[in-house]
Amino acid sequence: MENKVIVYGASGHGKVIIDILQKNNVSIHAVIDDNPNCESILGLKVHRPSDLDFSEKYQMILSIGNNEIRKKLSLQLHQIDYTNAFHPKAIISNHAVINPGTVVMAGAIVNAGAVIGKHVIINTSAIVEHDCVISDFVHISPNASLAGGVQIGEGTQVGLGASVIQNVKIGKWAVIGAGAVVINDVPDFAVMVGIPAKSIKFHTNE
Numbered sequence: 001m002e003n004k005v006i007v008y009g010a011s012g013h014g015k016v017i018i019d020i021l022q023k024n025n026v027s028i029h030a031v032i033d034d035n036p037n038c039e040s041i042l043g044l045k046v047h048r049p050s051d052l053d054f055s056e057k058y059q060m061i062l063s064i065g066n067n068e069i070r071k072k073l074s075l076q077l078h079q080i081d082y083t084n085a086f087h088p089k090a091i092i093s094n095h096a097v098i099n100p101g102t103v104v105m106a107g108a109i110v111n112a113g114a115v116i117g118k119h120v121i122i123n124t125s126a127i128v129e130h131d132c133v134i135s136d137f138v139h140i141s142p143n144a145s146l147a148g149g150v151q152i153g154e155g156t157q158v159g160l161g162a163s164v165i166q167n168v169k170i171g172k173w174a175v176i177g178a179g180a181v182v183i184n185d186v187p188d189f190a191v192m193v194g195i196p197a198k199s200i201k202f203h204t205n206e
């Protein structure tokens with residue numbers, strides 16, 4: 001039976017995921033979005049979630065850049081079979097583990113021994129070195145680099161071009177600012193900027 005892949009989220013991030021699926025010759029069954037004003041994306045019609053019969057067998061990717069919203073939707077749609085989107089120019093070790101719903105963009109590298117959770121975004125040219133452990137709903141932004149053995153808690157965003165030295169542990173729902181260099185462990189919910197990265201505030205929400 002042919003897989004029916006649904007892309008949920010007609011955003012800029014959704015465009016990148018549609019492009020990856022098309023490059024891999026995956027047929028996209030439908031693109032859906034809650035926004036009634038969103039009618040098409042990259043020449044594909046955008047449907048409303050209510051147009052779908054969720055009792056049918058689909059595979060889905062949540063193409064939503066916001067980590068909290070991605071988590072919320074995945075909890076609502078927990079019965080769905082999630083798939084991955086790996087750009088053909090991403091380099092993923094055969095010795096890495098990548099869980100369902102996770103996407104890996106062009107030029108990204110995921111090295112041996114890395115374990116990546118569900119619904120994670122490894123964005124363009126990001127580097128996830130050997131033995132990193134990345135929890136669910138994390139976003140590693142374009143050009144960010146994680147050295148070997150870095151651990152990242154649920155929902156954290158590592159910003160554009162940030163670097164994290166080896167074996168650092170970053171908590172959950174933290175934000176590492178663009179260009180930061182993280183040399184020490186980071187607590188949950190911390191917002192870190194600069195070189196070396198220092199906390200400027202803490203989120204109160206997830």
Ligand SMILES: CC(C)(COP(=O)(O)OP(=O)(O)OC[C@H]1O[C@@H](n2cnc3c(N)ncnc32)[C@H](O)[C@@H]1OP(=O)(O)O)[C@@H](O)C(=O)NCCC(=O)NCCS
Pocket residue numbers: 123141142158159160175176177178179180191192193194200
């Ligand atoms: C860190 C970040 C989340 C802070 O955003 P914010 O909460 O809106 O904070 P503000 O813009 O109010 O900035 C607060 C202070 O931190 C400084 N700051 C913000 N981001 C910074 C960064 N990346 N590096 C250094 N300093 C930074 C600001 O200059 C400001 O300093 P001031 O108080 O002395 O004026 C945001 O700037 C950032 O870097 N986000 C990552 C974006 C990204 O990588 N996107 C990828 C999309 S794929």
